[in-house]
Amino acid sequence: MKNSMNERQTALVVGGASGVGLEYVKYFAKMGIDIVVVHPLDVKEDDAFRTLSKSYDVRVEGLALDLSNKASILQLRSRLEGLRIISYVNNAMEAYGTGFDSLSRLEASRFMDIHMNATVSISLYLLKMMLERNEGSIIQLSSGVGRIADAQSGMVFSSAKSFVRQFARGLSQELKDTDIHVQVVALGPYSVDIENGPIFGHKVPGLKHLISAGEFVDRAMGDLSRKVLFSAPCVQKSHFRKTNGATDSADVHKKKIS
Numbered sequence: 001m002k003n004s005m006n007e008r009q010t011a012l013v014v015g016g017a018s019g020v021g022l023e024y025v026k027y028f029a030k031m032g033i034d035i036v037v038v039h040p041l042d043v044k045e046d047d048a049f050r051t052l053s054k055s056y057d058v059r060v061e062g063l064a065l066d067l068s069n070k071a072s073i074l075q076l077r078s079r080l081e082g083l084r085i086i087s088y089v090n091n092a093m094e095a096y097g098t099g100f101d102s103l104s105r106l107e108a109s110r111f112m113d114i115h116m117n118a119t120v121s122i123s124l125y126l127l128k129m130m131l132e133r134n135e136g137s138i139i140q141l142s143s144g145v146g147r148i149a150d151a152q153s154g155m156v157f158s159s160a161k162s163f164v165r166q167f168a169r170g171l172s173q174e175l176k177d178t179d180i181h182v183q184v185v186a187l188g189p190y191s192v193d194i195e196n197g198p199i200f201g202h203k204v205p206g207l208k209h210l211i212s213a214g215e216f217v218d219r220a221m222g223d224l225s226r227k228v229l230f231s232a233p234c235v236q237k238s239h240f241r242k243t244n245g246a247t248d249s250a251d252v253h254k255k256k257i258s
Contacts (some may be wrong), residue, residue, distance in 0.1 A: 008059075010034040010083045012126070014067070014118075015091030017043045020141065020187065023217040024089045025060065026052060033086065034059040038076065040094070041066055067092065068113035073121050080126070088126050089139045090119055090164075093187075100155050108156060115160035119167065127171075130180050137181045137224060138171065140164045165230075172229050183224050188234030190216045 011028040015021040017039035028035050029052040037060065039045065045062040053060045063079065065072040092114055103111075123138055130136030143161040165184050172182035190213050211219070211233065219233035 008034055008084065009086045010036060010059075010080075011087040011089065012036050012038070012080065012085055012122075013089045013091065014038045014122070015093055015141075016089070017045060017062070019091075020190065020213050020216055021089070021091035022048060023213045024091070024139075025049070026214070027217050027221060028087065029053075029056045029058050029060065032056060032058060034083075035061070036079065036083075037062045038065050038067070040064070067118040068110040073118060076122070077125055084133070085126050085129055086135060087137045087139065088122065089141070090122070091141045092118065093141070103156070111156055112160060115157070116163055119164060123167075123171070127180070131178070134179050137183065138168070139183045139185060139220075139224065140168045141185050141187055143187060169229065181224060181227060182229065183220070184230050185220045186230070186232040186235070188232065190234060 009032075011024075011033050013021055013024050013028070013035055016025045016035070016037040021037075025035050025037055026048070035058065037045075037049065039062060041064045043064070045064075049060040049062055052058065063076065065076060067073065067076075094111065094114055100108075119140070126136070127138070130138075142165050143158060168182050168184045175182060190211055216233045220231045223231035223233075
């Protein structure tokens with residue numbers, strides 16, 4: 001349903017220039033929801049933004065921001081002021097390809113600012129807006145099931161995403177008597193190119209029937225509508241659990257909000 005001109009809904013997608021983040025942008029556009037997309041300074045905006053805007057008569061605005069910078073957080077807050085934000089998707093996935101002992105203090109600090117401090121700051125700002133209307137959703141994308149991402153993306157990344165999961169769990173408890181829903185979505189192997197098999201930055205042998213990034217988002221949003229706190233769209237494929245050797249059951253990752 002399209003929004004009236006004076007009551008337009010807006011979604012904020014951090015890390016929405018490609019991959020699953022871009023699929024969230026597409027999902028909201030199809031719902032007639034405006035989108036503000038935050039992407040790193042060195043990432044080029046996808047042409048899909050303009051296409052989606054024209055196709056679905058929505059506003060899709062890209063903001064190139066370094067969320068480790070407090071000034072960028074303030075700039076984002078200024079841009080969101082006065083908007084009716086009904087969903088916040090945090091897909092910040094910056095990682096590092098070196099050992100922890102090789103990081104400089106500034107690199108480690110910047111990394112934690114992006115994945116932890118910015119997450120808390122943005123969530124707190126938007127939550128106050130959502131509570132005024134008693135509506136909205138906060139969606140945190142986390143590292144993949146079966147520890148694929150944890151093992152290959154670095155200790156600090158894994159630790160930061162563990163914080164995100166616990167933060168979301170606690171927040172969901174605080175909001176259990178409201179109509180504001182919190183969700184953690186576990187990233188896993190999804191198909192960008194079935195033939196060549198580049199999956200979430202990794203190649204996973206033995207996986208031939210992968211869900212698309214679009215289906216991944218559809219499944220996650222379906223879980224959100226059912227108030228599922230922990231969603232693992234890829235785990236719904238039994239062959240994935242077997243191939244990856246994951247021991248976590250789908251029920252654990254799809255725990256409903258109590």
